[in-house]
Amino acid sequence: MTYDPSKDGAQMDFRQRMSYGDYLQIDQILSAQHPLSVAHDEMLFIIQHQTSELWMKLALYEVNGARQMIAQDRTSEALKMLSRVARIFEQLNSAWDVLRTMTPSEYTQFRDDLGQSSGFQSWQYRLIEYAVGNRNLAMLKPHEHRPDLLELLEAELARPSLYDEVLRRLSRTGLNVPEAVLQRDLRQAWQFDEDVLKVWAEVYRDPSKYWEAYEVAEKLVDFEDYFRRWRFNHVTTVERVIGFKRGTGGTAGITYLRRMLEVELFPELWRVRTEL
Template sequence: MTYDPSKDGAEMDFRQRMSYGDYLQIDRILTAQLPLSSAHDEMLFIIQHQTSELWMKLALYEIQAARKMIAADQTQEALKMLSRVARIFEQLNSAWDVLRTMTPSEYTRFRDDLGQSSGFQSWQYRLIEYAAGNRNLAMLKPHEHRPDILEMLEAELARPSLYDEVLRRLARIGLPVPEEVLKRDLRQAWQFDEGVMAVWVTVYRDPSRYWEAYEVGEKLVDFEDYFRRWRFNHVTTVERVIGFKRGTGGTAGTSYLKRMLEVELFPELWRVRTEL
């Protein structure tokens, strides 16, 4: 006998009720894919980047919330959010596996239709970098044509990064974070600091005594670990699909992306391993 869910109480009439599609705005999402060519693989390219932007939206939401919790000395709540950020970047990493099913000849069929649009122009990605502490002011330029986006980026540059808030919290619990670090110019990118390194050495040599700081440090490493993998997968995917051609946005392509692999968000947390 054919199963009828309504016999078990399932709601089947949504003429006067909110449905799943209504709640999630499915119609708007599924009509946002507008290929500019007749190439079969352009749909893959669009959906991969659109879903990545959705995941980045959630990553920003969690990073901003975690930073707020740390500033309010609610570290335990922030740890859950930072764990989620790492898992989000794990999900973003998996997306490259799908995109890599597209061959160079397939991408060539619609690449010219992209014009000068490029992933490095993603303002959400820029916000994630700025929020984490990689504050490259030169990267404001691609967003100058959008005053609303530029305003968001400038607002981010005016507030302490996630790492800044962590270091301020360490100072509040009695660790000797250098005063010049606590009062640094927030618009500038984070630079390795020997005094901060000494703080993390103290924490990592006695984690039971400084458990909160130790746990926060490891959550930051988790985040950057997946973030680095995401950048590496980006490089290998681009090299696999376009080789060493220039990017659509005018960058040097893979050589530009490889330079980004050298950027460290939390350098002291990586180098402290050598000191133990």
């Protein structure tokens, strides 16, 4: 016999109740795709980027939550959030696999319709980079046409980054983080610091003594590991689809993206491995 869920108590009438679609605003989400061409693959391109922006929104939410917890010396709560950020970037990595099913010929059918829009103009991606410490002030310019976004990015630059908060927490626990690091200009991108490397080397040489710092360090490495993979997958996908053409936003395309692969978010945490 055909199964009727209502006979087991399932609600079936939503004329006076909030439904799944109401709660998630599904109609609004599913009506946000507006291809500018008749090319079949443009829908894939739009949805892949829109879903990536949703995952980035969650990544920002979790990074900000972790940063707040660390500032309040509630590190154990931050660890769960940092683990989630790494898993989010694992999902973002998987998205490239879907986009890579689009061939160069298929992308060519609608690429011109994109105009000068480009992924490097993503303000959420910029916020993520700023939040974790890669504070390139030159990248404010693509957002100057939106005062609200510029204000948001400037506010982020005025805050300690996630890495800054971690180092401040290390200092509060008694580790010898240099005062110059603790008082540094927050608007500037993080630069490798030999004395910070020595602090992390002390932590890694005796994990049981500095377990909290050790665990936080490994969560940061987890995140940057997935973040690097995301950048690498981006490069590979772009090269597979457009080769060495310039990006739609005017960047050097593959050359620009490969330069981004050289950026280290937490350089001391990678170089400390050589010290042990």
